[in-house]
Amino acid sequence: MNQELLSSIVGRFAYEGTVSEIKPLGEGLINDTYKVKTAEPDKPDYVLQRVNHNVFPDVDMVMRNIDAVTSHIRAKLAAQGTPDIDRRVLRFIPAKADGKLYVKELPQKGDGGSESYWRLMVFIDDAITKQAVDPDSSRAAGLAFGNFQAMLADIPVQLGETIKDFHNMEFRLEQLREVVKRDPAGRVKEERVQNMLAEIEKRAEEMCKAERMGREGTLPKRVCHCDTKVNNMMFDKQDNVLCVIDLDTVMPNFIFSDYGDFLRTGANRVAEDCPDMDKVEFRMDIFKAFTEGYLESARSFLLPVEIENLPYATALFPYMQCVRFLWDYLSGDKYWKCQYPDHNFVRANNQLHLLLSIERHYPEMKEFINSKLK
Numbered sequence: 608m609n610q611e612l613l614s615s616i617v618g619r620f621a622y623e624g625t626v627s628e629i630k631p632l633g634e635g636l637i638n639d640t641y642k643v644k645t646a647e648p649d650k651p652d653y654v655l656q657r658v659n660h661n662v663f664p665d666v667d668m669v670m671r672n673i674d675a676v677t678s679h680i681r682a683k684l685a686a687q688g689t690p691d692i693d694r695r696v697l698r699f700i701p702a703k704a705d706g707k708l709y710v711k712e713l714p715q716k717g718d719g720g721s722e723s724y725w726r727l728m729v730f731i732d733d734a735i736t737k738q739a740v741d742p743d744s745s746r747a748a749g750l751a752f753g754n755f756q757a758m759l760a761d762i763p764v765q766l767g768e769t770i771k772d773f774h775n776m777e778f779r780l781e782q783l784r785e786v787v788k789r790d791p792a793g794r795v796k797e798e799r800v801q802n803m804l805a806e807i808e809k810r811a812e813e814m815c816k817a818e819r820m821g822r823e824g825t826l827p828k829r830v831c832h833c834d835t836k837v838n839n840m841m842f843d844k845q846d847n848v849l850c851v852i853d854l855d856t857v858m859p860n861f862i863f864s865d866y867g868d869f870l871r872t873g874a875n876r877v878a879e880d881c882p883d884m885d886k887v888e889f890r891m892d893i894f895k896a897f898t899e900g901y902l903e904s905a906r907s908f909l910l911p912v913e914i915e916n917l918p919y920a921t922a923l924f925p926y927m928q929c930v931r932f933l934w935d936y937l938s939g940d941k942y943w944k945c946q947y948p949d950h951n952f953v954r955a956n957n958q959l960h961l962l963l964s965i966e967r968h969y970p971e972m973k974e975f976i977n978s979k980l981k
């Protein structure tokens with residue numbers, strides 16, 4: 608992307624200092640990210656990011672959510688006298704023109720004729736992200752995500768749903784059943800697909816219980832992060848969690864989202880697309896460490912029904928991801944990038960095997976959670 612354009616975009620924000628360099632940062636698949644360096648040692652560097660508005664159609668809503676969440680956390684940290692607040696919560700820079708936390712750029716040549724949306728935030732120095740977890744970083748992650756939810760438990764504004772029905776299991780099943788009927792890629796007849804559909808349908812009713820409890824009014828929605836992978840957290844050099852990042856999917860949801868999706872990614876012994884199904888296994892050491900950290904920081908606000916259903920949440924996310932990957936496979940691979948023709952089926956199968964492993968560990972999980980509550 609051309610430097611002049613990037614500089615002119617940065618110039619539309621009310622930042623401090625003189626820009627000395629702008630270069631690509633990280634390897635995110637959804638948003639494009641750049642580091643903006645400033646010449647003065649006493650001024651912060653910044654992160655410039657283009658928001659993918661195909662995935663997030665309402666960028667204004669995304670940024671209003673993020674504004675509400677970061678302001679609320681910032682106020683709490685200040686009230687607690689926490690030092691170095693700019694390292695503990697993201698700080699977005701307002702646009703000069705209207706004070707909003709993003710600017711809109713008109714279509715550029717070669718951009719497919721679509722407008723783009725940009726935001727600028729303070730770069731957190733001397734911090735790292737991690738791609739994989741061990742029990743220690745899982746415990747820290749559990750504490751951090753529980754804390755994040757706890758700090759947001761009394762946020763006074765209603766957040767918007769940045770991706771509609773994102774973690775709604777009933778909706779994800781409807782999507783799958785609809786594509787099975789249409790069969791646009793001619794893949795429904797495969798025997799392995801039929802077998803997988805049978806495994807999915809067998810569990811469908813049980814897996815939709817969060818939605819039912821929500822309707823009955825026994826299970827609340829709270830502000831959740833909804834993308835709780837370990838690489839969405841910054842650590843300092845001593846391995847302490849500094850802050851939670853990647854806030855685009857912050858929205859009201861059942862707490863199961865944050866708890867379950869972390870374990871889906873963190874506790875699988877292999878990657879979510881590992882084709883060797885014998886290697887897929889749910890790691891109880893990661894489960895225990897994460898759960899311990901999470902309960903420590905979240906227990907004060909969690910209802911008994913939420914705690915009781917944590918093992919269900921552990922199963923729900925591999926199940927939901929199996930449904931979503933199979934849906935994409937049957938749709939002809941439109942949502943996730945595939946490196947080979949079967950890629951989405953392999954992913955779905957991997958998640959199904961993770962689910963089977965989780966089901967075998969159910970009694971042990973329940974026992975562990977009960978032991979933590981005594």
Ligand code: GN1
Pocket residue numbers: 636637662834879928
């Ligand atoms: C997508 O963008 P990424 O890779 O963090 C997806 C998640 C899935 C994940 C599976 C907006 O996440 O919900 O769990 O792929 N995000 C969206 O790999 O659909």
Ligand code: MG
Pocket residue numbers: 635838839853
């Ligand atoms: Mg990320």
